[in-house]
Amino acid sequence: MSAPSHSILIVEDNPDDLFILKWAFTRAGTPNELHHVENGQQAIDYLAGIGPYHDRSIHPLPSLILLDLKLPMKHGLEVLAWIRQQPAFRGTIVVILTSSSEDKDVSRAYDLGANAFLVKPTSAETLTEIVRALDVFWLQHNKYRVPSLITLNL
């Protein structure tokens, strides 16, 4: 498929989950460029282009963010709230990918403007299906707003 390559930012502190997620992307064969941060603060720094993330050629703004909730430094919901406060990122697809299926978390996430809420499956096969579906729906069929057209207002 000649679909454009989109970059995806993975916010995940668990190295096992990260390994399997990357493995699933490889298995799914999606052309996405994967970037990774380990905690909530790094996620904000990455998106704001602060410190080690200032070079956009190495750390491009993502089209889609896969956001875990239970994160060190800053909780995923705080990161989500911050993202939605930035006019530049209002169109950025944020998909929650977490272990929690707590109703409380689900409704908070949607209140704060999450695009989707996914519970991490135990099966690596299911995860492969999920990342393939994410790419197909959100990054290929979905009409997508390019973040670089809007100035960052930090």
Add this chain to the structure above:
Amino acid sequence: MACFYKRFKLKAMELKEMISTETLSASELSYRRLFEAAQDGILILDVEEGRVTDVNPFLCKLLGFSPAEMIGRTVGELSPFRDIVSNQAMLERLQEHGYVRYEDLPLETRDGHKIAVEFVSNVYQAGDKNVIQCNIRDISERRQSEERLSNDATEIRMASRVLKTHAEDLEQKVAVRTLELQSTINELEAFSYTVSHDLRAPLRAMQGYTHALLEDFADKWGAEERDLLGRINKAAERLDILIQDLLTYSKVSKRRQPIVPVNLDRLVQDILTQYPTFQDAKLSFEVVRPLDVVLGNESGLTQVISNLLTNAVKFISPDRLQKIKIWTEAKEFTVRLWIEDNGIGIDPENHLRIFRMFEQVDGKKYEGTGMGLAIAAKGVEGMQGSIGLESNLGSGTKLWIELLKPKKT
């Protein structure tokens, strides 16, 4: 004529005197009777020195003295009154006010008894001279009952104070317990959050890595290695299901949603058509429609009924068609939903066990964690309903849940 008149007058005067003397002696007599029979003590004193001139039998008996021992003495000289009534003071007050009253005099009788009396003295005219009459009333009993009353009142006051203290104590204890309970609930919530997050993560890792091993190095494994890796995978899967069931159970336990009318007819239809488990050629469902409307909440009932149906299709004999019949039975205030299967049945001695956590009567022969019916029971309980079954080994199972019927509109 004049003489006659004079004599007549004289006679008349005599007559008058006679009548007055007779009248007087009649009143004297009745006074005397009163004096003798009175149930109060009476002392008569002369007004000049306050010496006893007469004493009635009641007072003699009360104080334990004979009239002879009292007559001629002043009140102050009588031993029961000594140190209490000053003769002089009493006489002065009598002269000034015409009467003296002591409301509550403590006396001691001759034999040492303590009594209390009310002592009232009046001066009045008796014939041509003034006398003092003292009325002495024994008020010991009244005193005692007053004391008892006041003691009772004190006791009641103390008891009510104690009661109030207990009530306050209890209130405080309830407040403390409520706080403790709330913190336990919070802890449990935090615990289930931790369970869902942290306990499942290593399982994902186990499954993920075995999966990666199997796929990425497929050409390196023989049948035996594949089998072993598959077993690791299966074990992790099973543990994950257990954890998820536990989470569901704890969620159902704490979920308290308002109960509203729920259309079972539609709900059961949705479950039967949407759950993949029930799309099996070896299953045959018979729903006696329409099913009644019950009070509950939709998500809770979906959980409960799908669990019951899963249970009904799980324990089947492998060689025959599993038939499940579903119907409702309306009672006066409730509706009972029946789910009957023709499966292996349950021995009556195990009927209670099956609603407990992790119970599966038939050991490991059938899949699942043994949580399904426990979750259903908890869910029904949360909707003010009940759950039960009729079954015998080898003759199928009739599970039922009973829920409140909506009021007719």
